[in-house]
Amino acid sequence: MAQIKHSRQREAIRIFLMSRKDHPTAEAVYAHVKEEYPNISLGTVYRNLTFLVDNGEAIKVPCDDGSVHFDGNVEPHPHFQCRKCGAIIDLDFDGTKCENALNKAAATDFEGIIEGNVTFFYGICPECRRENS
Amino acid sequence: MAQIKHSRQREAIRIFLMSRKDHPTAEAVYAHVKEEYPNISLGTVYRNLTFLVDNGEAIKVPCDDGSVHFDGNVEPHPHFQCRKCGAIIDLDFDGTKCENALNKAAATDFEGIIEGNVTFFYGICPECRRENS
DNA sequence: AATAAACTAGTAATAATTACTGTTATTATA
DNA sequence: TATAATAACAGTAATTATTACTAGTTTATT
Structure with a gap:
C-alpha cells in the first residue's frame, strides 16, 4: 500500500552502488555520498541500502570476517x-x-x-x- | 610460545558445543554454561569461543541474517x-x-x-x- | 608450599546498526 | 499554482554484539 516517493539521496546512493566494481560498506557509501550531500545522515544511508536490497536493486554481502558489503550488480x-x-x-x-x-x-x-x-x-x-x- | 592452561569454563564451553546438533550463538552458550557456572562472564564465553575456533576445535558460522553461530563439529x-x-x-x-x-x-x-x-x-x-x- | 603466568569476573568501551522525533521534500489533487 | 498528506530526511539517542581493561583467582611448575 505505502507509496514510494523519489528522493535525491536514495538516487545518489543507487547511482554510486551501480557505478562501483568494488563492494562498498555502508560506511564507504556514506563517505562518498557525503561529498554531494554534506549533511546526509548515516541512518539515511542504512535505510536506503535496506530499501534497495528489499527492492532487488542491490545485494547485501555479509562476509566471513563479519563485515557487510553491498553490491549494485544484482545479476x-x-x-x-x-x-x-x-x-x-x-x-x-x-x-x-x-x-x-x-x-x-x-x-x-x-x-x-x-x-x-x-x-x-x-x-x-x-x-x-x-x-x- | 605462550603456554595454554586448562580452565573449567573453557572445558564446559567445549563440551556443550560438541554435545549440540544445533548451532548455538555466543549468547546461547552463555545462557547454558551459566547454569553450571552462575557467574561466568559473557567475555569469557567470547574469549573461549574465539580460542576454540583458532585452535580448530570449533567453527564460526556467520549467517546471511547477520547472526553468528558456532559449530562443535569441525569436519x-x-x-x-x-x-x-x-x-x-x-x-x-x-x-x-x-x-x-x-x-x-x-x-x-x-x-x-x-x-x-x-x-x-x-x-x-x-x-x-x-x-x- | 611458593611462584609465575594464564585465565576469570566484572565492568567499561567500541562499533555497527536501528529507532525516534521534529522538520523538509515530494507527490497527488484541488 | 497553491494546498494538503505523507514519505523521507537530519540529527540524535538507543540498542546490540563484541572487544578491551583491570584487579583478583586458578592452574601448572618448581
Missing part, C-alpha cells in the same frame, strides 16, 4: 574475499551447473526445502599475490 | 539456514566433488589464488515445512 554471481586485504571481488564465471548439482545433492534425504545456495570463495587476491612474490 | 560439512525460523542445520552429504569443480572453474582467468569456498544453503527447514502445510 547472480559468485564472490571472492581476499584473506589478506579483505577486498570483495566478483568472479566472472557461470557456476549455475554446479549450483544446481549441489542443490540436488543437498535435497537428497532432506525433509525440508532447498531453495538455493550461495557459494563464497576465499584466497589471495591478484594484487596481494603480486606484492607477496 | 567440513555444508550448512543450511531456514528462511523462516533462522535455524542452522547440518546437511549430511558430501559436496567435495562439486566444491573442487567450483574451485577449478573459479580459478580460470583469475589472477589470484582460490584457496577454497564455502557453500551456504537456504530454504525452509523440515519443521517449518510441516507447520505450513
Whole structure:
C-alpha cells in the first residue's frame, strides 16, 4: 500500500552502488555520498541500502570476517574475499551447473526445502599475490 | 610460545558445543554454561569461543541474517539456514566433488589464488515445512 | 608450599546498526 | 499554482554484539 516517493539521496546512493566494481560498506557509501550531500545522515544511508536490497536493486554481502558489503550488480554471481586485504571481488564465471548439482545433492534425504545456495570463495587476491612474490 | 592452561569454563564451553546438533550463538552458550557456572562472564564465553575456533576445535558460522553461530563439529560439512525460523542445520552429504569443480572453474582467468569456498544453503527447514502445510 | 603466568569476573568501551522525533521534500489533487 | 498528506530526511539517542581493561583467582611448575 505505502507509496514510494523519489528522493535525491536514495538516487545518489543507487547511482554510486551501480557505478562501483568494488563492494562498498555502508560506511564507504556514506563517505562518498557525503561529498554531494554534506549533511546526509548515516541512518539515511542504512535505510536506503535496506530499501534497495528489499527492492532487488542491490545485494547485501555479509562476509566471513563479519563485515557487510553491498553490491549494485544484482545479476547472480559468485564472490571472492581476499584473506589478506579483505577486498570483495566478483568472479566472472557461470557456476549455475554446479549450483544446481549441489542443490540436488543437498535435497537428497532432506525433509525440508532447498531453495538455493550461495557459494563464497576465499584466497589471495591478484594484487596481494603480486606484492607477496 | 605462550603456554595454554586448562580452565573449567573453557572445558564446559567445549563440551556443550560438541554435545549440540544445533548451532548455538555466543549468547546461547552463555545462557547454558551459566547454569553450571552462575557467574561466568559473557567475555569469557567470547574469549573461549574465539580460542576454540583458532585452535580448530570449533567453527564460526556467520549467517546471511547477520547472526553468528558456532559449530562443535569441525569436519567440513555444508550448512543450511531456514528462511523462516533462522535455524542452522547440518546437511549430511558430501559436496567435495562439486566444491573442487567450483574451485577449478573459479580459478580460470583469475589472477589470484582460490584457496577454497564455502557453500551456504537456504530454504525452509523440515519443521517449518510441516507447520505450513 | 611458593611462584609465575594464564585465565576469570566484572565492568567499561567500541562499533555497527536501528529507532525516534521534529522538520523538509515530494507527490497527488484541488 | 497553491494546498494538503505523507514519505523521507537530519540529527540524535538507543540498542546490540563484541572487544578491551583491570584487579583478583586458578592452574601448572618448581
